[in-house]
Amino acid sequence: MSEIEIYNLKKEIAGHILFEIKEILVEKGARIGLVGPNGQGKSSLLKILIGQDNDYQGKCQINSKFAYLPQLKPVSTMSGGQQTLSELQKSFESNAPILILDEPSTNLDQYWRQWLIDQLKVYSGTLIMASHDRTLLNQTVYQIWELDQGKLTTYHGNYTDYKKEKDQAIAKQAQDYEAYQEKRKQLTREIHNRQEKAKHFKKRKASVSVSDYKVNNFAGGYDGQEKAMAKRAKSLQKRLDKLEEVAAPSQETQYLFKSVGALDPKSKTLLNLEPGEVMIQKRKLFDFNTFKLKMGQKIALTGQNQAGKTTFLRGIVKQIYQGYYSPDLKIGYFAQNLRNLNKVQSVLANVSEHSLQDIYLIKQVLASLGFVDHKLNQESGSLSGGEQVRLSLARILLGDYNLLLLDEPTNFLDIRTLEAVEDFIKTYPGALLMVSHDDAFLQSTCQLELKIKDGHLLWPQYQNKYKDTLSKKIALLEFCLQNLVMDSQANLDEIKALKNKIDELKHKEFE
CATH class of the missing domain: 1.10.287 (Helix Hairpins)
Incomplete structure (x- = not known):
């Protein structure tokens, strides 16, 4: 008997068919990644699988116990990362033969994302996971379900294999x-x-x-x-x-910027900060020696959650750090919880009024973020929360700025939209400083990575030296731990404290 059976499944919302699936059988031990544009019904399908949504036609049966992680909304007592981690640990501890996860890596920093990957690699049960995290999909699944335009299509392999097959199909369609x-x-x-x-x-x-x-x-x-x-x-x-009609293949978008306004500065150096400290409520988060940004530079800022990344970006916006700020400097700042929209204006007006770029480029970018022609005249106040986040991002990307500070711009973007943002950033002529836990996104868009480690902002030339020092310290502590374990007179609390210290340093080593 299959672990999951689906026959003639049809899901409708307000009279509109969201998706139809003729037949899907999931065998024991399958490892499936569920992808597709936002709004196509990925979360709805997962809720149908676990019996949380019974408003559908057809048959959907799950034949084993399961653990389910929904997309989580932050609560006041815990950060998004802490909440996700807590629920993930409960799911793994349940030893359920089926894991159904909806965006499990959201809000996790790099260390805990790697922890999640390691846990899923050793998990022997059946996995179905909706995710836009390409690194996670590449390392943990060997089948992709794509839910798009009301259809579910299956592909063998991980995300890279799926993307290669899709690209080959596009090339064949072009021929x-x-x-x-x-x-x-x-x-x-x-x-x-x-x-x-x-x-x-x-x-x-x-x-x-x-x-x-x-x-x-x-x-x-x-x-x-x-x-x-x-x-x-x-x-x-x-x-x-x-003659049987053949549809035109999708064309790769080319973003052409005009060097006008802030994108045509007299000075190439936008800021050059003197050595300083990043503080919050008189508590030091980290220090930095110098920090310089020029036109065209694209820099990733990484570090564990609560290391001070967002605080640093806000400090640059307010220009609270000592140093040189170009008179031509214009900063566009994006954060998930920051809305900069005029709710009574249309989607198009919200962006075009603050941009000096051609209307063609503006419409290109809006379309890549999901705002097609019939959405352009819609009032911004009537958009969903996710749509307002994407519109805020478009407004920053296309505004009259020459330095973009982007704080987690990829959260809750589907992969197609995420790749469109990647293409945009690659061709953006201004400077960029970005915080993200998405490794694939950062590697695709940024020229170098600055890391916050142990209270210091490290440029690439110092990161290996720090790692070597940390590795030596860990090796010494592990040697001490071995001696303690072998000592019959050793205190158990002392052993636990030393082990916790080693784990803490290994966390820092990974970052």
Whole structure:
């Protein structure tokens, strides 16, 4: 018996078909990643699987015990990362034969994301996981379910395999489309030629006398030839009409910026901070030696949760650190909980009023973030929470700024939208400082990574030296721990304290 059985499943919302699935059987030990654009029903499908949503047609049966992690809303007593981690630990401790996870890596820092990957690698049960985390999908699943435009399509392999197959399909479609267009042109030309020849037989040539033309025409010579050509043209037209249409492939978006306003500064150095400290309520979070940003630089800022990344970005916005700030500097700051929208304005007006870029580029970016033509005139106040976050991001990306400070811009973006944002950032001519826990996103968009470790902001040239020092310290403590364990007179509390210290340092070593 299969672990999960789905037959003729149809889910509707307000009379609209969200998705239909003819048949899916999930066998024991399957490891499935569920992907697709936002709003296509990924969370709805997971809720149907666990019996939380019974408003559907068809059959959906789960034949084993399961643990379920929903998309979590932060509570006041815990951070988003702490809440996610707590629920994940409960799921693993349940030893359920089926794990169903909805965006499990959201709000986890790099250390705990790696912990999640390690836990899933050793988990022997059946896994179904909705995620936009490409690193997580690549390392933990070997089948992809894509839910898009009401259909569920299955692919073998991890996310990279799925993406490769999709890209090959797009390339094949481009070839088929080109062949289809060429065939249409060929048939259209032949039809036109036959029609012209048919008309030609009705006209008297200058070399043919009037009397001979009348005799031949009366005898049906010209008329027969005209009808033959017309018949051939009609036959070709039928072939053209029956030609199976091939849809045009999706085109790779090219973002073309104008060097106007803030993107055309007189000074290439936007800021150059003197050595300083990042503080919150008189408590030091970390220190930095110097910090310099030039036009075109794209820098990732990483570190564990609550290390001070967001505080540092806010300090740059307020210019509270000592140093040089270019008179041309214009900062665009994005944070998940920060809304900068005029609720009564349309989607398009919210962005275009604050941008000096061409309307074509503005519409391109909005479309890539899910705001297609019929959404452009919608009032911003009527958008969902997720849509307002994306619109706020578009407003910052396209605003008259030359330094973008982006704090977790990828949270809750589907992979397609995330990759569109990647493409945008790669071509953005200004400077960028970004906080994100998405390794694949940072590697694709940023030139270098600054790490907050043990209360210090480390540039790349210092990170290996710090890691070597930390590794030596861990090795020494592990040697001491071994000696303590072998000592029959050792205090148990002392052993626990030393082990906790080693675990804490290993956490820092990984960051």
